[in-house]
């Protein structure tokens with residue numbers, strides 16, 4: 001292979017590369033010698049070797065220059081799941097993804113890796129060791145999930161090995177780790193406001209999570225191209241987790257205690273809290289023209305707190321060679337260490 005060809009093979013674009021997962025991915029790709037372009041609505045950081053393209057992914061003209069010459073595109077952009085702006089979710093996750101697909105084809109991109117979510121099958125009821133064969137949620141719990149389902153379908157249906165365009169969706173679940181803007185910050189904010197004293201529902205519900213650095217080291221190795229991706233087996237989604245189911249409340253308690261806060265200990269009935277969360281959500285929608293407030297305990301969060309939701313990543317292990325690189329124990333230790341500013345009293 002001459003150096004020109006090698007260079008083209010190693011060129012990639014990370015859409016949403018300024019975000020939590022996207023930025024970790026950019027760093028790993030650089031370590032592995034990729035030439036990286038980032039496309040994001042804002043430039044979140046500066047790194048030698050990274051070219052930034054600032055724009056909205058719904059704008060094909062803005063997107064195209066960022067994709068030129070890339071053999072692989074990682075799509076990691078989405079509005080925050082904390083938002084309840086249905087129109088925004090639809091515009092970015094559904095219409096925006098159509099635009100990404102169109103632009104990829106125009107730019108001659110060969111592989112598109114979507115960061116979907118394991119929550120595309122979650123309806124608020126128990127999920128135990130689920131494989132990817134579980135159907136999509138018929139009644140998605142929020143707009144985020146509703147549009148992640150549509151997004152994943154669009155991307156997988158666009159897979160066209162005959163034309164040399166391969167698509168794959170990875171489905172992480174509850175990503176955490178250094179710089180995570182969601183799980184640990186929301187947890188600490190709730191603890192600081194005295195809202196983390198309660199255990200919702202029963203204490204034994206298990207979940208799986210995905211520790212970002214471990215997830216990304218693997219992903220950036222280019223193992224995202226399924227070996228079996230052939231015309232007879234073109235559409236693939238893969239659960240990616242730490243592969244160590246843990247009790248939800250034990251996991252949260254270890255993070256809280258590690259940061260100096262008390263673990264939750266008083267019990268509240270699941271149905272009561274879920275009902276209250278629904279009521280608050282409804283009030284927030286109805287009162288929106290007059291006042292804006294964002295309840296901490298959304299129906300989705302309460303459902304996640306009170307049910308089993310653990311996923312099997314056997315398919316990714318078998319077909320993609322996936323292995324979680326860090327134990328859950330180590331992942332929690334590293335995460336706690338990375339948030340000195342969120343410790344009690346800091």
Ligand SMILES: NC(=O)C1=CN([C@@H]2O[C@H](COP(=O)(O)OP(=O)(O)OC[C@H]3O[C@@H](n4cnc5c(N)ncnc54)[C@H](OP(=O)(O)O)[C@@H]3O)[C@@H](O)[C@H]2O)C=CC1
Nearest residue numbers: 016018019020021040041056057076077078115117174175
């Ligand atoms: N975090 C988690 O637990 C999980 C996340 N995922 C998925 O992983 C992906 C990455 O998530 P995460 O890193 O946590 O999210 P972040 O919000 O940290 O990153 C997403 C990035 O995309 C940007 N973005 C949003 N809208 C647009 C747009 N219209 N055009 C260009 N860029 C845009 C965001 O900018 P801005 O911040 O300004 O909006 C942000 O920089 C998402 O697809 C998410 O659905 C899946 C499972 C779990």
Ligand SMILES: CC(C)=CCC[C@@H](C)[C@H]1CC[C@H]2C3=C(CC[C@]12C)[C@@]1(C)CCC(=O)C[C@@H]1CC3
Nearest residue numbers: 081117119173174182183186187301302304305
């Ligand atoms: C109710 C409670 C005690 C909340 C504190 C922790 C939560 C903030 C997180 C626990 C599980 C997380 C999670 C997500 C966001 C943050 C939590 C609710 C996602 C909804 C993020 C986006 C996804 O694609 C799925 C995630 C599932 C787990």
